[in-house]
Amino acid sequence: MLHIHFSSEDLGRVRLAPQPDPVWELLLSLHALGGSPDHIVFGPWRAETLTGPDPSLSLLLQLAPPRGYSPDFLTPPAGADLESTLEAVMSVDRARLRAELTLLAAQRGETPWMRRVAGGEAAAMRELGAAMYRYHRRVLSRSWHRIRAVVEAERAMRVMDFFEGGVERLLGNIHPLARWEPPVLKVAYPVRQDLFLEGRGLLLIPSYFCWGRPVTLLDDALDPVLVYPANRDLQLLTEDPAASDPAALSRLLGRTRAAVLVEVAASDGTTGGGIARRLGMSAASASEHAAVLREAGLILSRRVANTVWHTATPLGRALAEGGRPVKAHHISGGVLPRPSTKSPRADRCAV
Structure with missing residues (x-):
């Protein structure tokens, strides 16, 4: 069992990695x-x-x-x-x-x-x-765009946990093999390991290739991290033979609106002015297309000072990249298969 010991100071320093590591x-x-x-x-x-x-x-x-x-x-x-x-x-x-x-x-x-x-x-x-x-x-x-889409979807769920129930709900929903028993996060682990955060906080890293259980570093003197499985729907990285071609997005949304979505998805955040400059359209037209995409749940918009920044949602990114969600394989109980624990030092994800 892995025991991660929190102080009140540590609870205020829990972070969620912004992208795949x-x-x-x-x-x-x-x-x-x-x-x-x-x-x-x-x-x-x-x-x-x-x-x-x-x-x-x-x-x-x-x-x-x-x-x-x-x-x-x-x-x-x-x-x-x-x-x-x-x-x-x-x-x-x-x-x-x-x-x-x-x-x-x-x-x-x-x-x-x-x-x-x-x-x-x-x-x-x-x-x-x-x-x-x-x-x-x-x-x-x-395959990085698919890895990123899986990690971003998982991150969005954990952000919602935080908004609705704070850091304790976030920690409690990290993984079925992790239990939040204040002030300790207990993770099913093949060896006994204690990680005392001591005011350093904890970085949570959702990972596509992590499988079976969350893991951490062996050396507790290093910056504390907990890497945990992000691929809850068992998405595959191999190409889907039925995936749509790029022209299909134009037929679905219209050529100009599709170009706006692709432009937003290709960036980590862009403004209406940036869209207008790169696509050669007016700022008013870029704003109109962004509003429609936002209402359809394909982009998110947030105001920072006097500027509105647009980012693609996981669905918008998947559409822009020509992918289609792969049908998930269901496992009884909703828990990923637990790996073998025969190794005496199995302190990384096992597959």
Whole structure:
């Protein structure tokens, strides 16, 4: 059992990650690749991904076994972008590298490349950063819009929990295997672990590739995080053969209104003036189209000072990207299958 201990100060410092975390999704997707080929969600994606030899993948799988411990240094606090986060991975302290990779070697043995990484060799660290970058670009980036849509939908639900019942309702609804028993959040876990927040608060990270139960870092001196499964409807990443083509959106909404929706969905937030400039229309026309899309539940609009900002809802983003929600597979009781707990250090998501 994982026990996360809150103070009153910590309850005021609970945060929800604003978007998918690239390195957590990278690490947990590697776990999925090492899992069962018949997995209900990851099986088709796994088969599509493992289509040929990949030197980057073979290196990364040495550090990310599908069961048990994976080094904490692989998931540093989120940076402004993937490149800055990978820079943090490559510049991690050597003493920490040795300690964490010693734990990993005790679980599964050590390879020559792992020894080079553990020693902090510059060339080995560059290889690690390059492998993570290539893997993310080759494997995850092509499905990132779907990963983002699943995470954003889950985040919207948790924000609603907070609005309706505060942080205690938010914590209570994180996952069926998590129970809020003030002042402790108890999470079903294969090992006993206590995390005392001590005023640092807690960052909640919904993750597409997290499966079965929430997880946290092993080292409680690091910034506290709880990564938890976001894919409650079991959405697949593989292409839906019945997905609509981009022209279908124009037939549904009209060419101009479809272009407005695509423009909003492509940004993390844009103004009516921005839409008008990029699409070559009047500000009044952009405002009119945005109002219709808002009334249809496809975008959200909020006023900041004298400016109105528009963002796409998960439904609006799915329509703009030509996707269609995949029919969910139902599991009795609504709880995702619980992974094996045979590993003595299964402190990451298992698949």
